[in-house]
Amino acid sequence: MLLALLVGQLQHRRTNFVINPTTTIMLYPDQVKVDGDWLSGVGQVKDGKILVSATVTKKQKQQINQGHLLVLTALEGEVEPIAPATNYGQFNSQQYYASKNIWQQVKLKTCQMRIRAGGIADHVHHWRFALQSYFSQMPKILGFFSSELFLGESLTRDSQVILDNYRNLGVIHILSISGLHVGIYTLVISIICSYLKLTEEEAFGCCLVVLILGILLSNGQAGFIRASLTYFLGKVFKFKGVRLAHFDLLGLACLLHLALNPRLLLGLGALLSYVLALGLELTSQMTSFKRSLALNFLLTPLLLLYFFQFNVLTIFFNLLVVPYFNWVVMPVTVINLVVFATIPNVALFFEDVLVISEGLIGKLSATRLGLLTFGKINWWQCLLLLALTAIWLLLVNDQGLTKRLRQRLMKVILFMYVIFFALIHFPLTGQVTFIDVGQGDSILVTTPFPRRVYLIDVGGRLNFGKRKITPQVNQITVPLLKAQGISKIDGIFVSHQDADHVGDLGPLLEQVKVGKLYMAAGLINNPSFRKRIAGKVRNNQLVQLLAGKQVIEPQVHFNVVYPLKPGRGENEDSLSLMFKLANKTWLFTGDLGQAGEQEIMTKYGLAVNYFKLGHHGSRTASNPDFLQNLQPDLVFISAGRNNRFGHPHPETLATLQSYHIPWVSTQDCGMITWTYGPLMRPQFNYFLPVIKK
Structure with a gap:
């Protein structure tokens, strides 16, 4: 924690962007969205990043579509800080972008654009752009899942319907690029390396290359970095003969991640990823059903703080949706990724399957079955509930403590939920x-x-x-x-x-x-x-x-x-x-x-x-x-x-x-x-x- 605070203070510098005759903005095409004649995205400037929006000409669209680093010069526009939320419960763009070290936005009236050859970073962003273009040619649902699972982003605004359906059922986490992906990648590569008679160290090197590529392609998705760091540290300590508890391994990964990005935990994705990883360690001795129930219970305070609702039937929806996702969505998406370029007609069959499946999920979501609009809890209420739930999970694992003590703590937690719910739903004002x-x-x-x-x-x-x-x-x-x-x-x-x-x-x-x-x-x-x-x-x-x-x-x-x-x-x-x-x-x-x-x-x-x-x-x-x-x-x-x-x-x-x-x-x-x-x-x-x- 001291290391995180120190690094946070050292990197507290904010971008102070101003437009002058020599100012330039660099744009990677994979970080740009073009809607009609309107461009928006994240630009690279001298001392950081900045949000960019501008109208673009037909010629400039052609330049963007080439998929290489863009340099904007001769800028005319307005620079202003990113606006905060102005209503209670509204998504706070200022806080979200602050977690990414972005504090300002520029609205360009005019600019000149040219393509510039870049280095390794340009090649990586070009690959991401190529994948974005490839996925955009696929049928809508296949393109959505491909983009979510390999790039960690949604292709279009229409994707929000699917995201809302999964969120209402409480299964949105299965769309995240995180430990599941790292586990699959490392397992497949290890099997291949074993078949090729490579040593464990050589297999580790191959896995490391693939994970770094995955981090770059997912644009630094917090869950993927967390899982990759945990895998990397675990292997390194194993090779050195150092035994490290899983809790310490997770804590060390978190500290290193914070050193890379001191504002990491301002983002909900990172917060959910680390809390979920902690929960997996706390519930390692439980059966699958009890573990799933406990994990949802642990995440509930965060869901109430950020989304103000949760689904009391999430555990049952997980039993329905997760197998469908693992045995239908992921195989279909991966197969389509490989064959779409040569056998595009296969995608039409896969899309029909997903249309039927997602239609059923949409109908189930539309019933709002089990969905409880709880209301927004305060940060200290969230922290208190998280801490008490984590302590309860520790007590469950400690067989030396009496069952009565665990039950009392559970009653205290449930009583707090009832009190917070009553304060929101039965106001005196x-x-x-x-x-x-x-x-x-x-x-x-x-x-x-x-x-x-x-x-x-x-x-x-x-x-x-x-x-x-x-x-x-x-x-x-x-x-x-x-x-x-x-x-x-x-x-x-x-x-x-x-x-x-x-x-x-x-x-x-x-x-x-x-x-x-x-x-x-x-x-x-x-x-x-x-x-x-x-x-x-x-x-x-x-x-x-x-x-x-x-x-x-x-x-x-x-x-x-x-x-x-x-x-x-x-x-x-x-x-x-x-x-x-x-x-x-x-x-x-x-x-x-x-x-x-x-x-x-x-x-x-x-x-x-x-x-x-x-x-x-x-x-x-x-x-x-x-x-x-x-x-x-x-x-x-x-x-x-x-x-x-x-x-x-x-x-x-x-x-x-x-x-x-x-x-x-x-x-x-x-x-x-x-x-x-x-x-x-x-x-x-x-x-x-x-x-x-």
């Missing part, structure tokens, strides 16, 4: 949370126990290009809900038809159970909206609303103040809601313009505590007289960073300033949460450390 969905709206409203959950709009990314984009709700809203242990939404209020408010409704309905879908009268007749929800909700779940109606829920009453008559679901017809929680009144008006605000003011003459500024702070909304009439204590702006519309507009901010109305924005604060409860004073929390304006 409620919330109004402005989810940072960029240029869009999505507000989460929950009540204290018994918790009820509502959404006002769901966000959605505005796509002005030709690139296929992943639904934003998959990256932000669904993880946020899972992190809070939410698996059902009681009601979703849709303000109007714009994509930045309702664009992700379809994907959300596919993943989360929803009780009711509320909308302004007339929106249901909009063809675009009907297409979004087709086949995803029943007619009895749809509720149309007009001003004067109420949605009465156990702990909150939603009062509809607009529209006054049915419309077409446009900005001017935005569903506007008012409700009261903890004696504080809230008002949400979607993208309603000033004319609609005037009608609300004339009809109701409202005064509220908190108001979401209309239309993302646009000059077309939030009339000065309307704001003066509302007299809000605080207003909120939900808008994307550097959005193309320039929201919030300076005129609107000037109006707020003239009336001395404070405001906060998701642009600055990330997710904004107001928490209330019977035993606490309401308070605001901002996900990013910024100063309230």
Whole structure:
């Protein structure tokens, strides 16, 4: 540990990349993804690495496809730090890339590209690129498994469906390049060397060459390096006649790995690999079934910390999927790898087999059988559960201790799980949370126990290009809900038809159970909206609303103040809601313009505590007289960073300033949460450390 800390301090230097006339970026083609005319990947710079994105020309695509080292010069663009997560439960890109010693990203407007002959590294990356190209020509599922098992990466965005299926069943680990691969490689090579009458030392040398090649081709996959280091150290100590316990061997491998990469354990892959390897040592005396059960129990705290859910039937799914993977997927993938270039038609038969098999796995995953949305535990809770579980496994192996002591410790562990689960699922507080969905709206409203959950709009990314984009709700809203242990939404209020408010409704309905879908009268007749929800909700779940109606829920009453008559679901017809929680009144008006605000003011003459500024702070909304009439204590702006519309507009901010109305924005604060409860004073929390304006 001291060695790891020392090396960590010595290598704490970060890349400080700036663009000047002499700046160059080197790109290996296997570390680049090209989608349409958009390039993204990891570039090599003078003192480290940097994320690169740029638009590329047809000629530059041809240069990339040659598969050799690329040198970018004459750079024009913006350099900025990698952004952190801005919502609770969201994947933290900043932390992920920090584990790889990458701290900055550059978005290039223009650049010149040329090919340069490289050394050994260029040849290795060229081989990886050639394999990527080879796998991309295969049928989709065969290409996916080939890429995962030999390169440790997914070929396309479509692969996420298969990954999600395996993750939901709790068998995602079988796709990792790790000890299984090292064991297979060394076994096969040892058998060949034995047949060739080579000595054990010579066979070890051959294995070492293959493992180094495997590390390079897998792009330094943590699990593969861990298993390779353990194999290497074990053999070296054996040849030297030094006996070393398996625990010490694993610990030494970890220290050496940390010396190579001090930020190693910031990455989930490495963490899971070493914890699993430790678990294998702790459970070495158990039967196969008990061992599998114990290993899943050991990994559960990490799954809850990073994925917020686990499958209680994982042990049984392992019994089904692992044999299929070992005896069908791996042989088929290896055979296809060898014969695809000469007998491509064989791949079609193999693909048909995998389509049927993966289809069955997909259907099993879709049932969500055994899948428990537990919620996100804290780091110290994870560490405590890991430590206690490891101690319990040690006690199981120690036959000198009483069975009663082991049972007591197990009861303590299970009691802690129950307590952590109860704290997440039976909260004593409620919330109004402005989810940072960029240029869009999505507000989460929950009540204290018994918790009820509502959404006002769901966000959605505005796509002005030709690139296929992943639904934003998959990256932000669904993880946020899972992190809070939410698996059902009681009601979703849709303000109007714009994509930045309702664009992700379809994907959300596919993943989360929803009780009711509320909308302004007339929106249901909009063809675009009907297409979004087709086949995803029943007619009895749809509720149309007009001003004067109420949605009465156990702990909150939603009062509809607009529209006054049915419309077409446009900005001017935005569903506007008012409700009261903890004696504080809230008002949400979607993208309603000033004319609609005037009608609300004339009809109701409202005064509220908190108001979401209309239309993302646009000059077309939030009339000065309307704001003066509302007299809000605080207003909120939900808008994307550097959005193309320039929201919030300076005129609107000037109006707020003239009336001395404070405001906060998701642009600055990330997710904004107001928490209330019977035993606490309401308070605001901002996900990013910024100063309230």
